[in-house]
Amino acid sequence: MTSPDLFSILARTPVPRDLELPLPLPEPVLTVLLVLLFLLHIFFVNLMVGGTILVTFFEILGLRRPRWDELGYEIAKTVTVNKSLAVVLGIGPLLCINLLYTIQWYSANALTGHAWLLIIPLVTIAFLLAYLHKYTWHRWNTGRWKQLHLTIGLISLLLFLAIPVIFLANVNLMHFPSEWAKVKGFFSSLEPGNVFPRYVHFLLASIAIASLFMVGWFGRKSYPIERLEGFTRPGLKRLFLKGTAFPTAAQFIAGPLLLFTLPKVGITTSLYQVILAGASVGLLVTWLLFREIRKSDDHVGNRYIPICFLFSLVVLGMGSGRQIYRQAALSEHKQEIADRTASYESALAEFRATHEATDTEANSKPAGETLFANCAACHAPEIQLVGPSLAEIAEIYAGNPEGIVAWAKAPGKKRPQLPPMPPFNHLGDEALHSIAVFMLEKAGK
Amino acid sequence: MDFPPYYLDHLAGGRLIIGLIASIHVLINHPLAVGAYPLLVFMEWRGHKLNRPDLDQLAYRITFVVFLITTTVGALTGVGIWISTSLFAPFGIGSLLRVFFWGWFTEWIVFISEVILIMWWFLSWKKADTPDKKRKHIRIGVALAIMSWITMAIIVAVLGFMMRPGEWSQTRTFIDAVLNPLYLPQLLFRTSFAFMTGAVFIWFATFFFTKGKQGGARSWVVERLSHVVTVATIATAIFGIWYWQAVPESMQANKSVALLSQQFSHWHDKYQWILGATVITFFLVGVIGVTSGRLLPRWALLIPTFLGIWMLGHFERAREFMRKPWVIGDYMYSNGIREDELAFLQSEGILKHATYVTHREVTPENRIEAGQDVFMISCSRCHSTTGLNGVIEKFTTMYGEESWNDDGMMLFIQNMHQTRTFMPPFPGNEDEAKALAAYIQSLRGTGETLHGAQTVGIRLPEPAPSPPPSPKD
Numbered sequence: 001m002t003s004p005d006l007f008s009i010l011a012r013t014p015v016p017r018d019l020e021l022p023l024p025l026p027e028p029v030l031t032v033l034l035v036l037l038f039l040l041h042i043f044f045v046n047l048m049v050g051g052t053i054l055v056t057f058f059e060i061l062g063l064r065r066p067r068w069d070e071l072g073y074e075i076a077k078t079v080t081v082n083k084s085l086a087v088v089l090g091i092g093p094l095l096c097i098n099l100l101y102t103i104q105w106y107s108a109n110a111l112t113g114h115a116w117l118l119i120i121p122l123v124t125i126a127f128l129l130a131y132l133h134k135y136t137w138h139r140w141n142t143g144r145w146k147q148l149h150l151t152i153g154l155i156s157l158l159l160f161l162a163i164p165v166i167f168l169a170n171v172n173l174m175h176f177p178s179e180w181a182k183v184k185g186f187f188s189s190l191e192p193g194n195v196f197p198r199y200v201h202f203l204l205a206s207i208a209i210a211s212l213f214m215v216g217w218f219g220r221k222s223y224p225i226e227r228l229e230g231f232t233r234p235g236l237k238r239l240f241l242k243g244t245a246f247p248t249a250a251q252f253i254a255g256p257l258l259l260f261t262l263p264k265v266g267i268t269t270s271l272y273q274v275i276l277a278g279a280s281v282g283l284l285v286t287w288l289l290f291r292e293i294r295k296s297d298d299h300v301g302n303r304y305i306p307i308c309f310l311f312s313l314v315v316l317g318m319g320s321g322r323q324i325y326r327q328a329a330l331s332e333h334k335q336e337i338a339d340r341t342a343s344y345e346s347a348l349a350e351f352r353a354t355h356e357a358t359d360t361e362a363n364s365k366p367a368g369e370t371l372f373a374n375c376a377a378c379h380a381p382e383i384q385l386v387g388p389s390l391a392e393i394a395e396i397y398a399g400n401p402e403g404i405v406a407w408a409k410a411p412g413k414k415r416p417q418l419p420p421m422p423p424f425n426h427l428g429d430e431a432l433h434s435i436a437v438f439m440l441e442k443a444g445k
Numbered sequence: 446m447d448f449p450p451y452y453l454d455h456l457a458g459g460r461l462i463i464g465l466i467a468s469i470h471v472l473i474n475h476p477l478a479v480g481a482y483p484l485l486v487f488m489e490w491r492g493h494k495l496n497r498p499d500l501d502q503l504a505y506r507i508t509f510v511v512f513l514i515t516t517t518v519g520a521l522t523g524v525g526i527w528i529s530t531s532l533f534a535p536f537g538i539g540s541l542l543r544v545f546f547w548g549w550f551t552e553w554i555v556f557i558s559e560v561i562l563i564m565w566w567f568l569s570w571k572k573a574d575t576p577d578k579k580r581k582h583i584r585i586g587v588a589l590a591i592m593s594w595i596t597m598a599i600i601v602a603v604l605g606f607m608m609r610p611g612e613w614s615q616t617r618t619f620i621d622a623v624l625n626p627l628y629l630p631q632l633l634f635r636t637s638f639a640f641m642t643g644a645v646f647i648w649f650a651t652f653f654f655t656k657g658k659q660g661g662a663r664s665w666v667v668e669r670l671s672h673v674v675t676v677a678t679i680a681t682a683i684f685g686i687w688y689w690q691a692v693p694e695s696m697q698a699n700k701s702v703a704l705l706s707q708q709f710s711h712w713h714d715k716y717q718w719i720l721g722a723t724v725i726t727f728f729l730v731g732v733i734g735v736t737s738g739r740l741l742p743r744w745a746l747l748i749p750t751f752l753g754i755w756m757l758g759h760f761e762r763a764r765e766f767m768r769k770p771w772v773i774g775d776y777m778y779s780n781g782i783r784e785d786e787l788a789f790l791q792s793e794g795i796l797k798h799a800t801y802v803t804h805r806e807v808t809p810e811n812r813i814e815a816g817q818d819v820f821m822i823s824c825s826r827c828h829s830t831t832g833l834n835g836v837i838e839k840f841t842t843m844y845g846e847e848s849w850n851d852d853g854m855m856l857f858i859q860n861m862h863q864t865r866t867f868m869p870p871f872p873g874n875e876d877e878a879k880a881l882a883a884y885i886q887s888l889r890g891t892g893e894t895l896h897g898a899q900t901v902g903i904r905l906p907e908p909a910p911s912p913p914p915s916p917k918d
Contacts, residue, residue: 012905016447016800019539020783024546081564084516087524088560091553094527098542103447106535110449113532113899120466120525127517180449184902344798351789377857377864385853386843419842422864 013178013333016103018341023099031323034096039319041093043209044086045164046202050210051079052130052160053203054243056153063146067230074228076134078217083127103337104174104330108189111173115166115186126159164202168195175329176263194261201254204247205315211243212311219301234297241301245289248282255279266329271321278317285310368438371431374424375408381442387421394443401436408432446781446799446822451532452897455832459897463529468758470522475635475757477511478519478559478593480643484673485511486586488647488666493579499662505570507650512567520560534826536781537772544773545603552599555592562589594636601632630688637680641727642753644673645746648734652743667741671734678727685720689713719759723752770862770869778869780826787870794874795822803904807876816884817895818904819877827868830888830895837889849889854882 023030055076062069097105109116133153140149169186172193173179179192190196217223218236225233259275288307292300378386379393397403409432411421424432453459485504492500530538542549566585573582602625648670655663726749733741772779782790796802802818804811820836829835840849843857858878862870871878 014800014903014905017798018447019536019543021540021543024543081568084520084560084564085557087520088553088557091524091527091556092550095542095546095549095553098531098539099546102535102539106448106531106539109528109531110451110535110898111902113451113897116528117462117532120521120528123524124517124521127521128513131513131517181903181905185900348786348789351792352785355788373860374863377853377860380853380856383850383853385850385856417845 012181013336014107014180015177015333015336015340016107017344018337019102020341020345025099027100030096030100031327034093034100035319035323037089037096038093039315041086041089042319043315044082044089046206046209047082047213048079048086049160049164049203050206050208051075051082051213052153052157053207054210054214055079055133056150056157059150059153063150067228069141070228071231071236073134073137074218075214076130076137078213080130080134083130087123101174101326101330104177104333105170107177107180108170108174111180111183112166112169112186112189116170119163119166122159122163126156126163129153129156129159161203165190165195165199168198168202172198175266175326177330177333193263194258197254197258197261201251201258204250204254208244208247208251209311211240211247212308214240215244215301216304216308219304232297234300237301238293241289241293245286245293248286248289251282252279252286255282262325263329266325266327268324268328271324271328274317274324275321278314278321281310281317282314285314367431368434368441371427371435372438372442374427375435375439378421379439387418388415390439390443394440397436397440399440401433401440404436404439405429405432408435446795446801448535448781449801449898449903450821450825451899452821452825452895454829454894454896455835456829459533460827461833463526463533464762466522466525466529468761469518470526471757471761472754473514473519473522474593474597475639476642476646476753477515479597479636480639480641481507481511481646482563482586482593482643483590484640484643484647484670486583486590489586490583491665491669493576493583497662497665500665503651503654503662503666506654507647508567508570510650512563515563516560523556534772534779534781537777537779540773540777548599548603552596552603555596555599559589559592559596562592597635597639598632601635602628604631626691627688630684630691634681634684634688637677637684638753638757641674641677641681642750644670644677645727645730645750645753648674649743649746649750667734671731674727675731675735678724678731681727682720682724685724689716689720716759716763719752719756723749723756726752769867778872780823780869780872782823782869782872787872790872791870791874794877795819795872796877800905801898801903802906805906807880812880812883813887815877816880816882816887819873819881820884821895823869823872823881825895831892836885837892840885840889849886851879851882851886854885855879858882 025033055072058068058072058075062072129152133149133156136149136152140146166186169189172195173183173189176192182192183189215237218225218228218240219233223233225231225236228236255275285307288303288310292303292307295302379388379390381390383389384392393404408421408424408427409429410423410425413420427435451459453462456462485508488500488504492498492504527538562585566582566589569582569585573579648666651663651666655661655666730741730746730749770778772781775784777783778787782795790798794806796805796807796815796818799818799822802815802822804815804818807815820830824836827834828839831837840854844850844853855875855878857864858871858881859875861868871881873881
């Protein structure tokens with residue numbers, strides 16, 4: 001094989017036709033909805049995944065010092081709520097992405113098919129285990145039972161860590177139609193693009209966001225802090241501020257890694273602008289977080305609301321950056337699809353225009369012959385197909401078309417070696433009559 | 446033909462999986478969400494009014510079970526319907542979404558509130574320790590019961606849309622779905638079914654949480670719920686019959702589906718029997734419960750439950766079946782071919798316009814390979830090769846074990862819609878019908894498994910030889 005050949009095979013990008021129906025909403029509106037609803041969804045996913053990481057971490061710490069164990073339990077109680085919201089809130093962005101990127105999204109789903117379908121049982125099992133873990137916390141708390149309990153927590157954590165990979169694989173693969181031809185099964189779908197930097201970025205964000213949530217959760221006045229022996233409110237605030245600050249600081253390594261491993265197709269200056277704007281707010285947040293940690297007990301966490309606000313801005317920046325990348329990466333593919341769809345639809349319209357004109361002429365064709373198509377699959381002039389040949393039928397019904405009509409309306413069972421014939425009542429007497437006449441005629445020839 | 450074909454050989458192409466997920470979802474949603482929530486709220490309310498903590502405690506425990514199931518398997522199978530249909534019929538679900546977006550969007554919002562309410566209701570139960578708080582708590586439960594019923598009512602409307610052919614293209618309003626002749630009977634049927642099965646579920650669960658002493662919570666539940674079962678059963682029977690009568694009528698409106706007499710009348714008869722059997726057993730359970738409830742052992746409750754599952758399964762399958770050969774009535778066939786492009790494709794050939802095929806044109810050398818692509822496009826959404834509902838099995842029933850006549854097969858394929866109206870018309874040209882026949886003949890010999898895009902990837906035609914790849918800037 002010569003190298004240009006190889007090249008043309010490698011570079012083959014499928015350009016399918018789009019669905020014909022128009023979108024129910026203007027594209028820009030759907031895009032805004034997609035970004036916002038997705039961020040809402042991912043917020044609860046972060047709380048679910050990050051929360052589970054914290055739960056497991058504290059349960060393990062708790063093996064030595066029981067106070068951590070109780071903290072783990074308090075977090076587990078939030079996870080089982082947040083996970084339900086994560087799931088239902090996923091449907092909205094799913095609807096939006098299905099509409100905006102019909103071809104790319106469904107194609108990625110199909111190419112990662114088994115894994116994509118496995119999401120359902122995997123998430124179900126993860127949820128059931130999370131409940132089991134939570135509701136047995138104080139019952140299975142000694143010796144072997146504790147080990148079993150911890151194991152259940154670990155399995156559900158592993159599931160919660162694995163499931164996002166499937167989603168990321170899809171979100172990643174949809175961006176690179178030129179790579180689709182190389183994908184053969186889920187694992188090869190992880191090769192194009194940069195799934196793993198994305199994954200690291202996501203995990204760090206999960207820990208940071210879950211921790212930031214815990215600052216507010218344990219920090220609020222109405223939380224009965226006396227439940228947690230050995231902890232003080234400021235202590236917990238500080239602890240979780242650290243849990244936010246360190247992973248966020250680490251994003252300054254993970255983020256650039258993600259950005260620089262992105263395939264070129266979607267990189268634009270506006271992407272850099274948005275990401276850099278987000279990152280500079282991120283820098284500010286990180287600085288605020290570290291300052292907050294060093295504050296005295298009386299003041300720690302006072303800036304919680306502004307920090308959350310700035311944090312949301314960072315997340316919004318990253319979320320918009322994703323969308324900007326996606327739009328740029330797929331703009332050419334979308335255009336090619338639109339062109340191909342348009343040329344197909346116009347060829348179709350042309351065909352229909354000429355066809356309808358001839359259609360009216362064709363109506364003059366003898367009705368019997370056209371209608372015989374209903375029977376032709378099973379009855380041929382000479383040979384037996386599914387049913388007897390026309391010759392055989394003509395022998396039985398010579399000069400008796402009404403007999404054929406009666407039979408076709410309610411076929412009996414005569415020939416044991418043949419399957420039953422379906423009834424054709426729906427064609428009506430008139431049509432059946434002309435068919436019968438035609439059959440006898442044709443057999444006569 | 447514009448989406449990589451996800452395909453599971455041997456499993457009727459994989460349709461069974463959608464069916465399985467959707468059935469589990471309905472079987473959880475109806476009895477547990479629509480039926481049991483209001484009954485549990487009722488128990489909580491009576492417990493509060495009569496000052497009977499044992500009733501409250503029992504309601505709480507059963508709610509715990511319902512909570513666990515609905516927020517895991519229930520919620521995930523709901524999402525699973527999206528995921529599985531997007532794999533098996535992306536053209537269908539993608540088009541439906543463009544038409545019924547607002548229906549689904551509304552349903553989603555209601556669903557979110559349902560999830561929030563169930564968590565709020567269940568998780569705040571023990572905190573409602575004063576009469577005032579208790580009253581507020583009961584109100585949350587009432588809101589929950591209403592929301593889960595509305596979720597179902599919207600979904601039934603969307604399903605009604607899908608079955609009502611033609612109309613949406615002109616009007617596309619929500620009210621049309623509600624005016625669908627099947628909407629009201631279906632909604633009422635599902636509601637009464639939900640109460641009937643939900644009540645039996647609670648009754649059954651009660652056996653596990655109570656001791657059954659005289660005047661205890663169990664006898665309260667048996668007495669009240671057996672009345673609910675009896676009344677709901679009568680309602681199920683009435684609305685089930687109404688539905689049974691409305692179906693043929695509404696199918697008449699759909700000219701092409703009305704043609705499929707045999708299969709349908711078979712289903713229709715069977716529905717009658719299952720409905721009858723289900724209603725009678727539930728009714729018996731209800732009446733025995735009312736008159737001498739303490740005698741009824743717990744296993745006796747399993748019989749109507751299984752019958753109920755069977756009935757609903759049959760009901761859902763038939764609903765799917767009535768849609769055939771359409772995925773959207775009068776607009777798009779089950780294999781993704783639009784009604785308005787059929788004649789065009791039949792004259793031009795589908796391979797020419799498909800994306801994921803190896804050859805654009807049938808030649809004597811590539812016939813079998815091309816035929817496989819034709820099969821994937823036009824048959825694989827309903828048939829497997831050699832497995833369940835496989836074409837080999839189907840042709841064998843028609844032609845027997847001896848050699849099959851190529852021309853006969855071709856004729857059958859080209860006329861398959863006329864003879865078997867639940868199948869869409871063959872969308873390709875004559876050469877493609879020949880190629881398909883050749884593929885099926887060869888398949889008969891080899892029995893080779895056909896793989897979907899999820900394992901072997903996509904197939905693309907060789908790039909056209911003449912125009913050199915124009916360098917894009």
